[in-house]
Amino acid sequence: MNTIGKLFRVTTFGESHGLALGCVVDGCPSGILLSEKDIQSELDRRKPGQLPVTTSRAESDKVKILSGVFEGKTLGTPIAMIVENEDCRGCDYEKLKDVFRPGHADFTWETKYGFRDYRGGGRQSGRETVARVMAGAVAKKILAAHKIEILACATEIGGISGDPKEMAAVIERAKSEGDSVGGIVEIVIKGAPAGLGEPVFGKLSADLAHALISIPAVKGIEFGSGFEAATKKGSEQNDPMHMEKGKIVFDKNDAGGLLGGISTGQDIVMRIVVKPTSSISKPQETVTKDGKNTKIQVTGRHDPCIVPRIVPVAESMAAIVIADHLLLNLHV
Amino acid sequence: MNTIGKLFRVTTFGESHGLALGCVVDGCPSGILLSEKDIQSELDRRKPGQLPVTTSRAESDKVKILSGVFEGKTLGTPIAMIVENEDCRGCDYEKLKDVFRPGHADFTWETKYGFRDYRGGGRQSGRETVARVMAGAVAKKILAAHKIEILACATEIGGISGDPKEMAAVIERAKSEGDSVGGIVEIVIKGAPAGLGEPVFGKLSADLAHALISIPAVKGIEFGSGFEAATKKGSEQNDPMHMEKGKIVFDKNDAGGLLGGISTGQDIVMRIVVKPTSSISKPQETVTKDGKNTKIQVTGRHDPCIVPRIVPVAESMAAIVIADHLLLNLHV
């Protein structure tokens, strides 16, 4: 189940310490201008070091397009892209081999497969999102041709909303305590035409929820007024319509740009919650693979907050879904 | 896109005022005891009239199994089930033919298809969930064989949590005002083994989010500590583990029973938000199909709150996802 999408299909592969991470984008229309530069600029946004407080681990992450592009344009054939992992000779992952880190998928993965690549989390590592960003960069090229833009930003970190300086401070504080913080990312899709999304199980909202909840560390999603809708009256939640210069205009957007799971032509607005990074250097109680109680301190250069780095990943997943639905919408 | 599931596949069909609503369940293993009674008892839970305040429209909703069952057992072949719609001679839907009801999918549907069954919402009607409940009833039979149980309940209605009497009162009040209220449904899956869910895009959380957000009126979902995780530290969010009688036990369940999108063996806990019913008799500003401003009052016997009726639907969607992943987990 490493493929997402019905017509614009993305398959990802790769472990954090294997030879390479990558993806195959199948179903991208032919004739779209695409270069490694387009991909690289998105990848660079995901890199650590975007904030002074994020992890200082150097990842060069240079994309290589293996197929699907000829003379600068997409061929309509599968676009395979990889990023080679750097050799990590100095890394010491042996000590994580037999212990289940709290908050991580070590235990569930071991239970499911009876075997896992324990080096840096293997496929469950956040590094897996490199492939999502590469695929998202292709999707964004399709969206750009339709004048659709996706903008995400961290609206809340560690309980602080609004002020970037305070957000940075709360991350810094968590770091100094050997702890971590989470937050909220808002994603806004601008310029999507009305009519995207399919009934009943192909609702745009359902597909966006699937795609965004699949991002590691995301524990919830809401559209428009979201969880606040639980406390509203119908007369408050419903968005009235009126005509303006021959066009239907909504007076507000509590629906988040989606009615019946289909886009209304307004901004599509959603928020996801990102849990605090699981890797913390504070001691935690846990168990070993062979069933002994133990304590663990996850050392190494871990992000005390991954919210800023999830921003381009969230955009990518939203872009993949919208690209897919643009294609699906051609044959209604 | 009226099919959900990879191995346990559910396809639904039907408009609210067409001949019948129904579903085809493909991929159900053979040899499971199944009768119309099993389906009917779940359908009856979805009926209006479960609360004194819900809509008084009488829906008999008698299930008919057309295929896939022989001598009381499933054959392994597709199970087709229908509920015939009652003739609605007295119904007057003409006045809704050319106006877009706020909060409904009338506008988006018309934009997408250029044509729709306007009678009672057609396929965008909440009546569509009849088919989900029928399919969910089959899924629950599979779950029962694995001793997995799904329990959902309304934990909040119109801003009131906990007290059923106060919840009923807030619905009654909204009704008397010609308005409606929403709320929150919590779904708990008990007894699911560790290891359900597939990386990367087949995470159990992602598939549950997809399935539950596809229910009409659901505007958000969260797992475990959910949106609260945004304000927690890693040391608070992570669930420590210890050994107990030879088994791994988690000290708490902020993860909601899912790590890396794979079940931990603990209760899987999620909450969905249900917006207030869109159909209200209070006057609302809207527009007509041919682009004129107008006012609308949606009369008729509408539920002032659909939260209680969504409870069995939410259980059904969760059951369908779990049944699918039980089958998927057989060949890891």
Added chain:
Amino acid sequence: MNTIGKLFRVTTFGESHGLALGCVVDGCPSGILLSEKDIQSELDRRKPGQLPVTTSRAESDKVKILSGVFEGKTLGTPIAMIVENEDCRGCDYEKLKDVFRPGHADFTWETKYGFRDYRGGGRQSGRETVARVMAGAVAKKILAAHKIEILACATEIGGISGDPKEMAAVIERAKSEGDSVGGIVEIVIKGAPAGLGEPVFGKLSADLAHALISIPAVKGIEFGSGFEAATKKGSEQNDPMHMEKGKIVFDKNDAGGLLGGISTGQDIVMRIVVKPTSSISKPQETVTKDGKNTKIQVTGRHDPCIVPRIVPVAESMAAIVIADHLLLNLHV
């Protein structure tokens, strides 16, 4: 696996002696004129009694459209259609309950599911093709709008090609001997535009082969010059091209209208082989469910040759594939 198609998706259900057989056609565009009459006329072509020698069992097979059509036009929502089975009180299937008929799927089905509906073959019965013809009738409406026509006919029966009278005679002879004959059906798709079909696994030829080989009793398929190509030189097999009135024209059609699995704009030509009916009244050696040697004579009104009745089924499967690829071709 009772669903076929990527965008034009057909799900079938039903046992030969259950309540009903039917299908759900999902992904049919909206706004197409469709009535029960359109379906019925195709169903009637499949009925027994098309030739004087085919089975005299009376099947009324009246279609009922349950959903997806409103005011005579498709809604873009799933089109569910059923044919109710007639009550077969007089039928005596008990004697087939515990014995495996040679040439039938009794043994494989029992092995796979450990349980089966033995009445008249259950879901393995040729009656299952009723659902294919209903779905094919919808597909043909889409094709008609694109001026694409599908024509199939029996080109060989019991070793006789060409003369219908001789074909009828060979069937009659087999019948009188308590035996059966097979034959060949040629399917020609006229008017399909160049460009249908997708590389690599979505080749039009591959999808047609899948769809046609899935018809009961079909044991092979060939395109264009087919198996004869094994004895030809490249210079004989290759179809030269030249310009004619500004258009590319092929001098002949050994390719069968497909190059690289993509349509050339010429007639798409294929042939399928249909094995002789398995049900024969001649005594045959076989075994019982509980492992005893026995002899069997399959009595009842069985077709001594199903080739003529497979003609509309073959057309239907081809139509379903072409409709799917017309939709897929919209977003290259």
Added chain:
Amino acid sequence: MNTIGKLFRVTTFGESHGLALGCVVDGCPSGILLSEKDIQSELDRRKPGQLPVTTSRAESDKVKILSGVFEGKTLGTPIAMIVENEDCRGCDYEKLKDVFRPGHADFTWETKYGFRDYRGGGRQSGRETVARVMAGAVAKKILAAHKIEILACATEIGGISGDPKEMAAVIERAKSEGDSVGGIVEIVIKGAPAGLGEPVFGKLSADLAHALISIPAVKGIEFGSGFEAATKKGSEQNDPMHMEKGKIVFDKNDAGGLLGGISTGQDIVMRIVVKPTSSISKPQETVTKDGKNTKIQVTGRHDPCIVPRIVPVAESMAAIVIADHLLLNLHV
């Protein structure tokens, strides 16, 4: 549509003169021993030079496993594999840029995509099958664990069956004439258990037909007695059964090991027809991209017969289908 399989899913990518060809195998169970050597030995069977008469173009084709394998065992995560293409500086493909080679997909591809990688056929090149063989090698490891073996061989070349020396001679003769020959490959699957295959559209026969017809140059497929069944009586075609040492045994295998599309436990037997290589140096009539009549002689080191090189490709496709159905069969 570059993905095949439901649970054992293979996605391929790559153009003949791009950076690399490769595949992603998703859904392979964890814990299977797998090394680059396992893949390489299959790749080497596909190489030119297997027969003295096949193309002398040197292809080194060294596989690199990028992901999904750790400490010599599969992880249950996607297995990505590539073969890098060699730099082809000396190659002169410019002259094929604007002309449509007869028998090739140049015309259909150009019509479909409006643009193509003309160098050596791009993605329509037979080189694409490199990826199929890599994926097939993984499938064969699964099959080996179930003691299932797939054996294919060329049974007929250029009208000659049986004698390898005569086959080689007929190829040599075609080569000297600047022409090419086709042939027939028989594929036998040994050791498959009874019960593989799913009704109705997931029949093992239908899936095998789909997979094998998707191989470039394959124009037909038949199972068991195949096209000969058209001339047989039911009493000749049906395979009688009897008990032998407590097991059901078929007296012969005209069914080709498949009844109702489900495996019987006997050898699964099928034959595919391979058309003569399209690239011949004899002059052929054709047209240019801009609509002018012209003559073409396809020079270069082309195989006068690709039948021997298709043998491992056919085995690979069959292996992929069987691996998929072994997994599918776990949850009947």
